[in-house]
Amino acid sequence: MTDLAGIVAAIADEMRWEGQRGVVASYIPPLAAVPADKFGLALVMADGAVHLAGDADEPFSVQSISKVFALTLALGAVGDQLWARVGREPSGTAFNSIVQLETEHGIPRNPFINAGAIVVCDVLLGRLRPREAIGQMLRFVRELAGDDAIVIDDDVARAEQETGFRNRALANYMRSFGNLNGEVERVLGTYFHFCALAMSCRQLALAGRYLMNGGAVDGHRIVTENRARRINALMMSCGHYDNSGDFAYRIGLPGKSGVGGGILAIAPGIASIAVWSPGLNAAGNSQLGQLALERLAQRTGWSVFEPRMP
Incomplete structure (x- = not known):
């Protein structure tokens, strides 16, 4: 059985020591004031389990x-x-x-x-x-x-x-x-x-559950299964602007970023994932957020291109 709690804790610890943290967005003053050392990660699983690390309960601008x-x-x-x-x-x-x-x-x-x-x-x-x-x-x-x-x-x-x-x-x-x-x-x-x-990683991951669950949350249908699949498809191909191809290559999950440093990622049938680190790469996506998701995908095997995905 995969030790998700251990994986999440280890990734958060690794991000603490990462030297390349990106640059915080400066063109919106409240975003420029966010400390660059913030990092949060939240996983909400299909069975309802929640795994948190770092600043996962601190609200940030989802943009x-x-x-x-x-x-x-x-x-x-x-x-x-x-x-x-x-x-x-x-x-x-x-x-x-x-x-x-x-x-x-x-x-x-x-x-x-x-x-x-x-x-x-x-x-x-x-x-x-x-x-x-x-x-x-x-x-x-x-x-x-x-x-x-x-x-x-x-x-x-x-x-x-x-x-x-x-x-x-x-x-x-x-x-x-x-x-x-x-x-x-x-x-x-x-x-x-x-x-x-303004949402925390925990809140954002919870909000993304309908895209993990084929359009439903706790038995309540938000969108049809077909529409959830298509929204996920758009997130995969377009969710990271001109960095979308690289995100798909490295991580292999539908995702959507924001210049506040957050990323919502979906492992269909498995997990809704939110990560936050305010430093951005050249394309305007969270530098550490992408790195954390890449390591999560590597250690869990989660990818829409992985034969084991449901």
């Missing part, structure tokens, strides 16, 4: 990991109509790149780059006011995690609003192509609040 939950809500609202406005292909460019929008007529490559997530917010605002959409997101992640302590960090949301010039450019550019229906500031205000969700 783009929220795009997984926003996508789930948008698919619930409009179904496959969403794909008329957002693609499903890897971008091969930075998360906030504007380059592809011109050649592809304002259609973002996928829902996990900033432009795609902004369109997802616009879709949600087709049926809700901004305050209602933000409330829906907060209720959704609280329900998924079974924890009403999850909040949106207003300081982070405010800082995003004050520094989000590139996102305004993306939104206005898509609006010029007719792929944004709402007012830019209303859509971006919703998007910034989604990114400002």
Whole structure:
């Protein structure tokens, strides 16, 4: 039997001594203030067992990991109509790149780059006011995690609003192509609040259980099994921007990163995994988070490319 508690503890100890820790995001002031030595790891198993290490109960800004939950809500609202406005292909460019929008007529490559997530917010605002959409997101992640302590960090949301010039450019550019229906500031205000969700590794891993369990949590169906599989597929191919191929090569699990240093990874049928370390690599993904997940995959054999996976 695999000693998961021992593996998790050993990885956390190794990360404490790792010299290459990446660089903390500096363009959003509250993120720049997070100590670079933070590290948390949480595993929630299919049988309900929980394994924690390090700062696994300290909330952090999940940032783009929220795009997984926003996508789930948008698919619930409009179904496959969403794909008329957002693609499903890897971008091969930075998360906030504007380059592809011109050649592809304002259609973002996928829902996990900033432009795609902004369109997802616009879709949600087709049926809700901004305050209602933000409330829906907060209720959704609280329900998924079974924890009403999850909040949106207003300081982070405010800082995003004050520094989000590139996102305004993306939104206005898509609006010029007719792929944004709402007012830019209303859509971006919703998007910034989604990114400002504050969750711990434990809460994030609990929230990801529906993707581990074929769309269900504790017998309650969140999405269909087919939709859960497809969200996982998008996380595998697009969840780490232009670092997605390397993540799949080294780790072999669906995952979604955020510039707050968090990563949500899914071992289908086995575990929902959250890791947090604020130092980022050149692609904007957690340096130690990826390393920790690589070692976890090596020591457990978890990979969607592994014949033993259920």
